[in-house]
Amino acid sequence: MRRSAVIVSRALVDLVRRPAVTGLTIGTVAVVFLLLGLFGLLASNFSGLADKLSSRLRLTVFVDDDCQRECRQQLQQWLQSREAVAAVVVVERQQALEDFRRRLGDDAHLLEVLGENPLPASLQVELRPGKRRTEIMAALATQLEKLAGVEEVQYGQRWLGRFFRFIRVVRTLGLVLGGLILLAAAVIVSNTIRLSVYSRRQESEIMGLVGATPAFIKAPFYLQGALVGLLGAGLGVGLAYLAFLVVAPWLRMPVGLGQSSFTPAFLSPTTALLVVAGGALLGLAGTAASLWRHLRK
């Protein structure tokens, strides 16, 4: 439609007329989104790693020798009725020994020295993905230790707990810092748009007098904001991707006992698009702030 063509050309003229300002604004938004992107990558990969590690966070309930079939069944039922528990597997003494032998590999002959099987039977308790937290395990362990037949409960290594706490701190910090630099970017976009609003002040007034709707007068400014945000965010995400390509090979690492390895991943295409759209939204917010202050009528 004719009117949208006018809006687009008015928006572009302002951006092209001040190339330095436009470039700097897009650049600033790009840097902000680059930082956010890198941080997001770090956070999401950390939690990917955390997920991998946390699947190894399980409870081992050692039962005493008096606890035979019926006693174990009761424990198993009790465990399975817990909300946090995903699965319970019974490991017989014999099975435990076999597992241990397999782990020792070439050193398995050492077991011969023992003569009798020293390993107790146990219940391996797998938790639901959302529940793999040390607090939950600790609570479960205290309850278990009061039950008949339970000798000892072992769960998650201490350092894993610390690792998860670290991730939580990093995430919170990231959200706060991310919010702050997003705000700064919005302010910068808003200032850039204000230049356009200011330079078209008289024109906007006259357009209103000859019958332009407020929406028609404001639309080019919103378009400018959205464009600047979109280009900046696109550039930022692009740079983050380049950085990822460079750094990713160094981050590939094995997790635990060989079988699963951790491969860092970039934002999914959908997420990347959403982030770029977020840039446009940021630009719109900046424009709104600037219009609210300068074109109140």
Added chain:
Amino acid sequence: MIEMYHVHMSYGPDSPALTDITLRIEKAEFVFITGPSGAGKTSLLRLAFLAEPCQAGQMLLFGKNVARVKRREIPLLRRRIGVVFQDFKLIPTMTVRENVGLVCDVMGIGGRERRQRINEALRMVGLEHKAGSFPLKLSGGEQQRAAIARAIVNDPPILLADEPTGNLDPELSRAIYRLLSEINARGVTVVVATHDIDWVRRTRKRIIEIDRGRVISGGMPDA
């Protein structure tokens, strides 16, 4: 086309600009509004195209009670009223053609029709040769005619002109008056505000005389 009954308007608590204004302007009429400087001519015109709110009394535009017009309908009403401002209000960074075309942009008129309308308006005011010039490079009379071209480019049924002969010499003033008469002859209601009473008396058109915000005479047609 324009009716006001006991209308009041003020810019501040103790500066009433218009007091108890009652007047009626009919379709296709040519009316002068005269009065000394500060009488309220510009204020009256601003009221008429809804640039100022009507604070008391009743006003009808195109037979519609303005009090019932919603805020978002005001732009649509304004598009049916061409205004020549006392200070022209041409945009200095745009050529004459772009200034006139701005109204088409606002109306959503584009392409060939836009070009034709602009050319037609510029031809009527005799400014085709200055289409590419910037307002500040024009003489006062040329700016005046550019402002008129912008006011008529969308064929509004009402044309309001505020001091359209402001500082022009008598010859140019007559030319502008002829132009406005020509527009009026096409069925457009023309309202001209001017303080030049002597010149107006010679035209034998209806004169609404105001002073200190009040109508002195000529408020109703065929009084």
